[in-house]
Amino acid sequence: DMKVTQMPRYLIKRMGENVLLECGQDMSHETMYWYRQDPGLGLQLIYISYDVDSNSEGDIPKGYRVSRKKREHFSLILDSAKTNQTSVYFCASRAGTEVFFGKGTRLTVV
Amino acid sequence: SQWGEENLQALSIQEGEDVTMNCSYKTYTTVVHWYRQDSGRGPALIILIRSNEREKRSGRLRATLDTSSQSSSLSITAAQCEDTAVYFCATSSSSFSKLVFGQGTSLSVVP
Numbered sequence: 306d307m308k309v310t311q312m313p314r315y316l317i318k319r320m321g322e323n324v325l326l327e328c329g330q331d332m333s334h335e336t337m338y339w340y341r342q343d344p345g346l347g348l349q350l351i352y353i354s355y356d357v358d359s360n361s362e363g364d365i366p367k368g369y370r371v372s373r374k375k376r377e378h379f380s381l382i383l384d385s386a387k388t389n390q391t392s393v394y395f396c397a398s399r400a401g402t403e404v405f406f407g408k409g410t411r412l413t414v415v
Numbered sequence: 416s417q418w419g420e421e422n423l424q425a426l427s428i429q430e431g432e433d434v435t436m437n438c439s440y441k442t443y444t445t446v447v448h449w450y451r452q453d454s455g456r457g458p459a460l461i462i463l464i465r466s467n468e469r470e471k472r473s474g475r476l477r478a479t480l481d482t483s484s485q486s487s488s489l490s491i492t493a494a495q496c497e498d499t500a501v502y503f504c505a506t507s508s509s510s511f512s513k514l515v516f517g518q519g520t521s522l523s524v525v526p
Contacts, residue, residue, distance in 0.1 A: 309457075336512060347503060348458070348516040355512070363513070395457050402446060402507075404514055406457025 307332050311396050311407035318414050324383040326410050328396030336399040337379040338363075339371060341392040342409070348395065354379050386414045427523040428494055435490040436520040438504035446507050447480055447487040448514065451500040458503060458516075462489070494524045 310329045318324050330337065335356045340348040340363075350363030352371045360371050368390060372380045379398075383390055391414045397406045428434050438447070445466045450458035464471040464478040464487065471478045477490040491498055505516045 338514070340516075345518060347518040350513065350515065353513065364515075397457070399512075399514075402448070402463055403460050404448075406459065408455070408457055 309407035324386045326381040328379045330398040334398035338397040339381045340395045425521040439486040440506045444506035448505040449489045450503045
């Protein structure tokens with residue numbers, strides 16, 4: 306059973322704090338993604354990773370950076386979080402034409 | 416319809432009815448993906464239709480694709496309460512590397 310795991314599921318941070326969202330997949334997929342989802346806006350692509358240390362900006366990369374040191378792990382980092390980064394963040398990995406999503410991390414920046 | 420400047424659409428139907436959701440896209444795509452998202456979960460692929468297909472069926476689902484008008488539709492036949500979810504269309508490039516989502520349609524099926 307293909308699985309994408311996100312930690313933590315819920316997170317509250319103060320404005321200006323650093324945030325680390327972690328994602329793991331047990332399928333050895335090369336391509337992984339970070340999306341954010343806001344009400345009424347669908348999913349917006351933040352970053353794509355094609356493999357270890359091979360990352361590419363998505364549509365809304367500003368304010369975010371990523372790290373992929375092992376194929377099975379993909380991290381999203383917010384340096385000095387802002388209130389407008391309050392959102393639900395989804396990690397995903399791709400196998401062929403299908404993308405598998407994790408359950409999401411709900412981040413609140415206060 | 417999804418895409419463009421439209422906000423999230425909401426539909427409410429009764430159990431047993433048929434429903435069609437529409438999606439239009441702006442850029443060339445070789446595949447239209449349809450995902451459903453249940454409350455508190457990530458999206459999950461339910462059906463995929465390629466540019467050389469006009470129609471694709473999977474159980475009670477039927478997807479169509481019109482590349483000339485850059486639009487796709489997802490129909491559910493005899494909807495059931497468990498079909499209640501948000502449905503997204505998404506497009507991808509030929510390499511399938513980048514998946515771009517529409518705003519989604521929130522479907523509520525009531526008894």
